[in-house]
Amino acid sequence: MSNSLFGEILCTSFQIDREEIEKALKFQKRYGGRIGEILLHSGIISEEQIASTLSIQFNIKEFKNEIKDLSTIEFGPLKDIDPGWFITNGILPLKLENNRLFFLIEDPLKIYSTDAMTHLFPEYEVVLLIADERQYREILNLYKLKYLKKTSTSFDENEIEKLRDLADEAPIIKFVNSMINRAAEYRASDIHIENLSHALRIRYRIDGVLHDIDFASPDIAPAVISRIKIMSNLDIGEKRRPQDGRIQVKVSGRLFDIRISTLPSIHGENMVMRLLEKENINYTISSLGLEELDITELNRLVSRNFGLILITGPTGSGKSTTLYSILNRLNTKEQKIVTVEDPVEYQIEGITQINAREQIDLTFANILRNILRHDPDIIMIGEIRDRETAEIAIQASLTGHLVLATLHTNDSISAITRLVDMGINDYLINSSLLGVIAQRLVRRVCENCAAETNCEGSVPEELNIDEIRKKYKIDNMKMKKGTGCENCANTGYRGRIGIFEILKYTGELKNKIMKHRDKDIDYLKDTLLKGKFKNLREDAILKCLKGLTTTEEVFRVT
Numbered sequence: 001m002s003n004s005l006f007g008e009i010l011c012t013s014f015q016i017d018r019e020e021i022e023k024a025l026k027f028q029k030r031y032g033g034r035i036g037e038i039l040l041h042s043g044i045i046s047e048e049q050i051a052s053t054l055s056i057q058f059n060i061k062e063f064k065n066e067i068k069d070l071s072t073i074e075f076g077p078l079k080d081i082d083p084g085w086f087i088t089n090g091i092l093p094l095k096l097e098n099n100r101l102f103f104l105i106e107d108p109l110k111i112y113s114t115d116a117m118t119h120l121f122p123e124y125e126v127v128l129l130i131a132d133e134r135q136y137r138e139i140l141n142l143y144k145l146k147y148l149k150k151t152s153t154s155f156d157e158n159e160i161e162k163l164r165d166l167a168d169e170a171p172i173i174k175f176v177n178s179m180i181n182r183a184a185e186y187r188a189s190d191i192h193i194e195n196l197s198h199a200l201r202i203r204y205r206i207d208g209v210l211h212d213i214d215f216a217s218p219d220i221a222p223a224v225i226s227r228i229k230i231m232s233n234l235d236i237g238e239k240r241r242p243q244d245g246r247i248q249v250k251v252s253g254r255l256f257d258i259r260i261s262t263l264p265s266i267h268g269e270n271m272v273m274r275l276l277e278k279e280n281i282n283y284t285i286s287s288l289g290l291e292e293l294d295i296t297e298l299n300r301l302v303s304r305n306f307g308l309i310l311i312t313g314p315t316g317s318g319k320s321t322t323l324y325s326i327l328n329r330l331n332t333k334e335q336k337i338v339t340v341e342d343p344v345e346y347q348i349e350g351i352t353q354i355n356a357r358e359q360i361d362l363t364f365a366n367i368l369r370n371i372l373r374h375d376p377d378i379i380m381i382g383e384i385r386d387r388e389t390a391e392i393a394i395q396a397s398l399t400g401h402l403v404l405a406t407l408h409t410n411d412s413i414s415a416i417t418r419l420v421d422m423g424i425n426d427y428l429i430n431s432s433l434l435g436v437i438a439q440r441l442v443r444r445v446c447e448n449c450a451a452e453t454n455c456e457g458s459v460p461e462e463l464n465i466d467e468i469r470k471k472y473k474i475d476n477m478k479m480k481k482g483t484g485c486e487n488c489a490n491t492g493y494r495g496r497i498g499i500f501e502i503l504k505y506t507g508e509l510k511n512k513i514m515k516h517r518d519k520d521i522d523y524l525k526d527t528l529l530k531g532k533f534k535n536l537r538e539d540a541i542l543k544c545l546k547g548l549t550t551t552e553e554v555f556r557v558t
Contacts, residue, residue, distance in 0.1 A: 006035050009053045010045065020044050046486050047132035055130050058108040063131035063139075066102065067094065075143050077101075081120070083147035091117065092143050100125045104139055134489060137214070144215035145199060164236060167227035172220065176227045180258070182213070183275060184251040186489070189316070190275065193228075195221050195268035206489075207443045207496050208316065218268070225262070225269050232260045239269055246343070248278075259343070276345050283325040288318075289497035291542065294534075297502050298437070302326050302404075307434035308397040310384075312409045318441045318498050319406045320345055323380060326404060327351060330378055338374065340367045341382035356382065368392040372399075381405035387422045394424065397432040411536065412436040412503035413524055430510050436503040440536055442543065442553040443493035449485035450547065452478070459551050468541050472534075480547035497548055499540040499557070503533070 007021040016039075024038045036050040055062045067073065074095045078086075086092055090106030101124035103117055108130060117126045131139065179202060183191050188204035200221040202214040216224075226236045232245030245260040259274040285295055301309055311319045324346055331337060331350055342356040342364070354371075356364050364381060365388040371379060383406050384390050397403040409415045415436045419429050455465060469477070482492025503509070512524065525535070534542075537558040543549050 006053055006057055009056050010039075010049070013053070013056060014045070014049055016045060047134055048486050051130055051132040051135075054108050058130075060105070060108055060128050060130045063104055063129040063135060066127075066129055070139075070142070073139070073142065075146055077121075079120070083143070087140070087144070089116075092139060094129070094139075096124065100127050102127045102129060104129050104131060104136065106136055132486075134486075141212055141215050145212075164226065164230070167223050167230055167236070169223070172223045172227050175216070175220070176224060176231075179214070180249060180256075180273075180275075181251050183273075184254065184256065186213075187495075188275060191273040193221075193224065193271040193273070195265060195270055197267055200224065207491075207493055208441055209443070209491075221268055225271055228260060228271060228273070229262070232258075234260065234262070240264055247273075257345075278346065283321055283328055285325050285329055288322060288325055288500075289543070289548075290500055291539070294500055294502055297504065298326075299329075301435050301502075301504070302330060302402070304402060304434055306397055306400045306402055308394060308403045308405065308432045309434050310415050310436045311404070311406045312412060312415045312436060312438045313406075313440060314408065314410070316441070317439055318496075319439065322437065322439060322498070323404055323406065324348070327378075327380060330402075335377045336375065337378045337380065338371050338376040339380040339382070340364055340371070341380075352376075364389045365392055368396065372396060372401075376401060378402045378404070383407070387424070390419060390422050390424055391428075394428050394432045398428075409438070411525070412438040412501050413528065415503075416505075430505075433505045435505050438501045438503070438536060440499050440540075440557045441496040442499055442540055442549045442557050443491075444495045444497045444548055445480050445550060446482040446485065446488035446492055446494040448487040448494070449483045449492065450480040451483050452547075453481040454479060455551060463537075463541055463551065463554060465541065465545070468538055469545070471538075472542060474542070474545055477545050478547040479545060479550075481550050492550075493553075497543065499536050499543060501533070501535045501539060503528075 007016075007025065010016040011018050011021060020039065020042075021035075024035055024042065024044070027033075027038055028035055036045070036053070039045045040047065040050060051062060054060065072095060076093055077096060078093060090110065092104045094102040094104055096102075101117070101121055103126065105128050108128075117128075179191060183204055186204055186206055188206050189208075190205040192201075192203040192205070192210065194201045194203065195218065198218065200216040200218050201212065202216070203210045204213050205211075228247075229236045229243070229245070232247045234243045234245045241264070243260075243262045247258040247260065249256050249258060255278040257276045257278050259276070261272050261274075263270045263272075285298060290298065311322050313319050327337060327339070327348060331348065333350075336352075337350075338352045338354070340354050340356055342358075344353045344355050347353060352374075354367055356362055356367060364383070364385065368379070368381070368389065369392065379393075379396055379401050381389065381393055381403065384393060393403050393405055407415050407418060409418050413436075415438075416429060416433070419433075420426070455463075460466065468474075482488055482494075484490035484492050488494040509528075528535075537554065540549065540554045540558050544551055544554055
């Protein structure tokens, strides 16, 4: 072990300002805690710097320098020791190589680690490694996935009172709170709690992609699910039917509204928790990721006094964000805006927002009929789901109201055929529809580790990059790719950006659609692309050429 103090190593090896160390030491003296954690939460140092500093201080090798390929980890030998013992003591057996047995330790301050392992495995040379917290969790999850086995539960799942008691136990409360706190820290939009045959799996959706975060014993699954049900006022005794609820929690001063949905599966109940940050509603049209010409076009559309504007795309494609951005733009003292949502995601001052509740027959259609008696200027409909809602929305747009609504279709042109399939007459669509905005979300290249790159292999040909450069007069490509860093959890991406196609429903387009109604929808798309229309893939490629996203994301999303 080195004689140097933690703070001293930070100053000499990582050039951390000595004043920051002094501030942290004063805080530690007053409130307690570890100096590294205090500096980490203040944003002064990173998890990786903590690991490197501890490596120097305790003369322990760093995991990242010793093990380059995770596939070489065997998690053994264990002898006759219970795998759970290693988890409890924060020391994971990694692999045996040339008579050297490697262990990953969670906390080097547990000074008995080396002695204990040397005593348990006297025939090997024991080598301790240290990793940053994120890396340790990743290895721990792999270890749990290998060794956690399904065992019989120690309680009768039909005993509701026992479930309630288990859900109120401190370890379960801590587990659930930690899961929510970590999701907020990782910028996750959803938490997926899934019962597998051998484990309870926790996954987070970060920037639109699911990541395995934790694995726990299946024995605690009923208690974890019950704890969240109690928090969201759901029936803990009902396991055969889906349920929906919501929780409001504060994490590090940030208020989150969490939507809960349960679903029975063959291995037990699964649950999804969608996190919505209540105060994160400062959306503007210019922040969505639209090109300058598209911003101008969208502003023209929403400046109309009446008509129907549709936002289309699958679940999780950013439709709500676009709608709220438009509402923020239109929200003035001169306008009365009323929204119908299921549920209301973000509250906006000055706008009348209504929750649809089908259980009490408070449907979109029923609410819309009553809204029209309140003399609104602008109406926002969370989703057009049926013919009745579509007809009322179109009638409202024809009687002097600007109506904004979402529709689940894959692209903009399909929205028109979807309305026709619902049974809406052509003349009503032609008279009311102003335009359709289709969108998706792609992951944004991490600015902290972005490096210039070029298209390889057949990618330029598959994406027609040369044609798109010619069509949109792009001279210089600035394609980038994230190399992976602590800021983006080594994914190369941080945050997301929208890709869009804006279809103006002009007289010329109406004539084309009416003329070629018997043709396949792909024929109409090809006809549009021959003009100035820009589809989702072209917009994604333009953002790729500007270094905002990657070709992998273009293929994944479009």
